[in-house]
Amino acid sequence: MNLTLKVWRQVNPATKGKMVSYHVTDVSPDMSFLEMLDVLNEQLILDNDDPIAFDHDCREGICSSCGLMINGIAHGPQQTTTCQLHMRSFSDGDVIDIEPWRSGGFPVVKDLVVDRSAFDRIIAVGGFISAPTGTAPEAHSTPVPKRDSDAAFDAATCIGCGACVAACPNGSAMLFTAAKVSHLGLMPQGQPERDARVLTMVAQQDAEDFGGCTNIGECSAVCPKGISMETISRLNHDLLGALRAGAVPAS
Amino acid sequence: MSLELFSVGDPIADTAAPTDVPIGERWSERKFRARLVNPANRRKLSVIVVGTGLAGGSAAATLAEAGYKVKSFWFQDSPRRAHSVAAQGGINAAKNYRNDGDSVHRLFYDTVKGGDFRARENNVHRLAEVSTSIIDQCVAQGVPFAREYGGLLDNRSFGGTQVSRTFYARGQTGQQLLYGAYQALERQIGLGNVETHPRTEMLDLIVVDGRARGIVARDLITGQISTHFADAVVLGSGGYSNVFYLSTNAKGSNATAIWRAHKKGAYFANPCYTQIHPTCIPVAGEYQSKLTLMSESLRNDGRVWVPKERGDKRDPRDIPEAERDYFLERKYPAFGNLVPRDIASRQAKNACDEGRGVGPNGLGVYLDLTDAIQRLGRPAIEAKYGNLLDMYAQITGEDPYATPMRIYPAVHYTMGGLWVDYDLQSSIPGMFVIGEANFSDHGANRLGASALMQGLADGYFVLPTTIANYLADGPFEKVDETHPAAVEARQAVQTQTEKLLSINGTRTVASFHRELGRLMWDLCGMERSEESLRKALDRIPELKQEFWTNVKVSGEQGTFNQNLEHAGRVADFIELAELMCVDALHRNESCGGHFRVESQTPEGEALRDDENYAYVAAWEYTPDGTPPVLHREALEYEYVHLAQRSYK
Numbered sequence: 078m079n080l081t082l083k084v085w086r087q088v089n090p091a092t093k094g095k096m097v098s099y100h101v102t103d104v105s106p107d108m109s110f111l112e113m114l115d116v117l118n119e120q121l122i123l124d125n126d127d128p129i130a131f132d133h134d135c136r137e138g139i140c141s142s143c144g145l146m147i148n149g150i151a152h153g154p155q156q157t158t159t160c161q162l163h164m165r166s167f168s169d170g171d172v173i174d175i176e177p178w179r180s181g182g183f184p185v186v187k188d189l190v191v192d193r194s195a196f197d198r199i200i201a202v203g204g205f206i207s208a209p210t211g212t213a214p215e216a217h218s219t220p221v222p223k224r225d226s227d228a229a230f231d232a233a234t235c236i237g238c239g240a241c242v243a244a245c246p247n248g249s250a251m252l253f254t255a256a257k258v259s260h261l262g263l264m265p266q267g268q269p270e271r272d273a274r275v276l277t278m279v280a281q282q283d284a285e286d287f288g289g290c291t292n293i294g295e296c297s298a299v300c301p302k303g304i305s306m307e308t309i310s311r312l313n314h315d316l317l318g319a320l321r322a323g324a325v326p327a328s
Numbered sequence: 329m330s331l332e333l334f335s336v337g338d339p340i341a342d343t344a345a346p347t348d349v350p351i352g353e354r355w356s357e358r359k360f361r362a363r364l365v366n367p368a369n370r371r372k373l374s375v376i377v378v379g380t381g382l383a384g385g386s387a388a389a390t391l392a393e394a395g396y397k398v399k400s401f402w403f404q405d406s407p408r409r410a411h412s413v414a415a416q417g418g419i420n421a422a423k424n425y426r427n428d429g430d431s432v433h434r435l436f437y438d439t440v441k442g443g444d445f446r447a448r449e450n451n452v453h454r455l456a457e458v459s460t461s462i463i464d465q466c467v468a469q470g471v472p473f474a475r476e477y478g479g480l481l482d483n484r485s486f487g488g489t490q491v492s493r494t495f496y497a498r499g500q501t502g503q504q505l506l507y508g509a510y511q512a513l514e515r516q517i518g519l520g521n522v523e524t525h526p527r528t529e530m531l532d533l534i535v536v537d538g539r540a541r542g543i544v545a546r547d548l549i550t551g552q553i554s555t556h557f558a559d560a561v562v563l564g565s566g567g568y569s570n571v572f573y574l575s576t577n578a579k580g581s582n583a584t585a586i587w588r589a590h591k592k593g594a595y596f597a598n599p600c601y602t603q604i605h606p607t608c609i610p611v612a613g614e615y616q617s618k619l620t621l622m623s624e625s626l627r628n629d630g631r632v633w634v635p636k637e638r639g640d641k642r643d644p645r646d647i648p649e650a651e652r653d654y655f656l657e658r659k660y661p662a663f664g665n666l667v668p669r670d671i672a673s674r675q676a677k678n679a680c681d682e683g684r685g686v687g688p689n690g691l692g693v694y695l696d697l698t699d700a701i702q703r704l705g706r707p708a709i710e711a712k713y714g715n716l717l718d719m720y721a722q723i724t725g726e727d728p729y730a731t732p733m734r735i736y737p738a739v740h741y742t743m744g745g746l747w748v749d750y751d752l753q754s755s756i757p758g759m760f761v762i763g764e765a766n767f768s769d770h771g772a773n774r775l776g777a778s779a780l781m782q783g784l785a786d787g788y789f790v791l792p793t794t795i796a797n798y799l800a801d802g803p804f805e806k807v808d809e810t811h812p813a814a815v816e817a818r819q820a821v822q823t824q825t826e827k828l829l830s831i832n833g834t835r836t837v838a839s840f841h842r843e844l845g846r847l848m849w850d851l852c853g854m855e856r857s858e859e860s861l862r863k864a865l866d867r868i869p870e871l872k873q874e875f876w877t878n879v880k881v882s883g884e885q886g887t888f889n890q891n892l893e894h895a896g897r898v899a900d901f902i903e904l905a906e907l908m909c910v911d912a913l914h915r916n917e918s919c920g921g922h923f924r925v926e927s928q929t930p931e932g933e934a935l936r937d938d939e940n941y942a943y944v945a946a947w948e949y950t951p952d953g954t955p956p957v958l959h960r961e962a963l964e965y966e967y968v969h970l971a972q973r974s975y976k
Binding site for chain 1: 386389390393404405406407408409410411413414423425461463464465466467468469470472473474475476477478479480481497498500503504507510511512514515517518526549576578579580612613615616617618620621715719722723725788789792834836838839880882883887888890891
């Protein structure tokens with residue numbers, strides 16, 4: 078099939094960007110979306126044009142380096158990562174808009190590449206269980222009910238791609254933060270730091286340039302791993318619990 | 329073999345393992361004899377760690393917890409994206425929770441045998457010992473392993489074993505283990521104990537007075553080339569499967585860190601030992617950019633088959649039971665579908681070579697879950713493998729619950745890597761190599777669920793002890809960017825970068841990479857022969873010559889330039905490919921994943937030649953086009969009796 082792509086081109090953070098049109102021909106339906114961009118990029122290189130910068134790595138839907146706004150939907154028409162989106166989701170003659178994640182918390186580096194280090198900083202302040210190497214007790218010393226362990230796992234599958242932020246009209250990072258708060262808060266090992274964790278992570282989220290959560294739910298609807306809105310309820314529950322228990326808010 | 333391809337140097341030996349005590353006591357003894365650094369002195373010592381996968385991430389976190397000044401480098405935007413994240417099936421540990429006869433000794437034995445008797449006994453035994461602590465550590469960090477209704481941990485089986493010792497988190501075990509290490513690392517970053525260098529690629533090693541003292545790195549956003557210094561350097565930069573272009577590795581996975589360290593004097597061991605994983609989604613077209621693995625765990629419940637008749641093009645569901653050949657179950661009744669990877673891959677290839685392959689190009693065999701779905705019900709299969717089957721459906725557009733999956737072998741892992749001793753120290757003092765980047769634990773074939781075990785064993789438990797023994801001599805004399813060794817290394821990187829950008833030829837970097845990959849897959853892939861390897865060794869220097877005169881790299885040095893990154897990596901892959909072929913040609917025996925057609929049993933199994941090849945081939949780089957020098961490390965088997973592997 079033949080397609081028209083309208084791609085966001087931006088040389089660097091300081092320069093203004095714009096949409097640029099490209100025509101791609103002979104696209105196979107079995108190609109992945111990123112393979113289609115690979116083919117375009119090879120052509121651009123041979124034409125002495127600057128290839129389109131986009132992040133990608135594992136190309137199997139787990140590293141979450143990739144992430145594009147495709148026709149205004151984070152990761153495009155299928156609820157999966159951009160690398161797992163295949164061209165069979167499109168039709169001959171389609172015009173496809175391709176943009177980077179747009180959020181104050183994710184400044185553009187170049188073209189479709191953004192800086193998502195704010196997510197790492199949210200983890201660094203509290204998204205962990207403090208268990209220095211060598212201190213661990215025998216693994217079976219603490220049984221974990223399967224129900225809790227499965228729910229923790231579901232939350233822990235968050236790959237940190239940032240689609241939730243890109244999809245949110247407020248640019249909120251709530252689903253990302255809530256997924257980690259839920260994962261660790263559901264495990265018995267995560268209890269000692271549970272109050273402090275939610276307070277510091279929410280404070281850091283506020284300190285980054287993300288918006289507030291108003292429970293719209295677009296985040297969960299585009300999440301490639303299907304992280305549930307229930308995690309946000311859980312975060313709010315933990316936050317209120319921590320404050321009610323007398324904790325001093327960190328922000 | 330002709331001497332022009334390589335020359336033979338002095339043998340080498342691992343002198344770090346305390347072989348004067350029995351094997352079960354060696355690691356304890358090594359820990360006891362290793363010198364210590366007192367906590368107050370640790371903050372005066374710095375360590376560069378390259379890579380944030382299971383090995384690099386766990387090492388950086390643990391060293392920072394211990395109080396060393398850590399400088400962490402990674403090329404992705406976040407340390408959570410290292411390719412360990414993609415490991416699916418599980419992690420082995422000798423917990424014997426199933427009460428099925430497992431033990432440290434059995435895990436040790438299985439791993440040495442699985443590696444076709446080409447791994448070092450001492451290292452493998454330590455790995456088996458440490459395995460149980462890894463599970464404890466990960467559970468304490470909150471890794472959500474699969475559990476049973478009683479709240480205790482579940483296990484499953486992997487290839488090459490008859491016990492259930494694999495711990496897992498659905499089909500995303502690597503992701504969950506990596507996030508455990510990542511979170512521990514982020515905690516240390518938050519505490520200010522780690523200097524971070526995101527989106528930064530190591531491009532050279534700085535060696536001062538015979539010791540590794542720093543690296544040259546390029547900031548991938550600004551293009552700035554800079555030098556970094558420490559008392560020791562740790563490489564946890566992963567394997568080199570992307571030599572083959574198409575592999576299950578991430579697109580960015582590369583050999584540049586280890587290859588450039590090799591060119592600075594680190595020996596490269598067993599480069600020809602590559603693992604071809606039997607169960608990957610087959611290639612669909614010329615534009616294909618990578619291959620996707622379907623976890624080996626699926627062979628717990630999936631049955632592998634092809635039609636008995638050649639060229640049978642019927643829908644698999646229409647082929648009656650009597651007309652199917654479950655070739656692994658037929659040939660290996662004891663292990664069935666769970667034979668080791670090298671064996672399963674070669675048998676799949678044989679079936680396709682016989683004309684019984686399935687799918688559009690005949691390069692595929694079926695992996696069929698029908699029996700398991702009937703026996704256990706669809707919900708149980710979804711719970712175990714849901715994410716894998718979704719991925720299959722997404723990529724192929726076929727429903728794996730309704731029709732058998734098509735799979736074919738693909739390059740997945742490299743057992744070879746930089747040579748290290750028992751302390752994980754390379755042949756350059758002060759440079760340590762961990763995880764897939766080293767060669768040490770898997771011999772000629774890695775068993776499933778052992779890579780995660782090794783990465784975390786090295787990073788959490790082994791390196792932090794052994795590196796202290798080295799750092800006890802430090803801090804070393806201060807070195808900065810004005811030191812002649814640093815100036816020279818940095819200048820060499822600058823020159824190469826400028827050269828790549830100045831050629832402005834007519835072929836893209838990707839086209840060279842594809843050609844190299846195709847050549848390596850055809851001539852140095854699942855089967856190698858003297859003829860094919862000599863052909864490869866004729867062609868690779870030509871390709872190298874063409875690359876350096878006709879490649880077209882776009883953009884500039886001082887900007888975000890992904891094409892330039894790729895060019896540097898492909899340049900290194902071409903050189904490494906040549907060494908892989910020399911190694912494969914010199915090793916005139918078959919062992920594990922290295923299958924020389926000249927050396928097979930009457931049944932077509934790999935035939936080792938222990939008399940002549942029971943050694944590690946450690947290659948020394950020699951500049952100016954002179955052939956590499958082979959240093960042999962003899963392998964001795966005191967505890968596992970050398971035998972022909974049998975899984976029948």
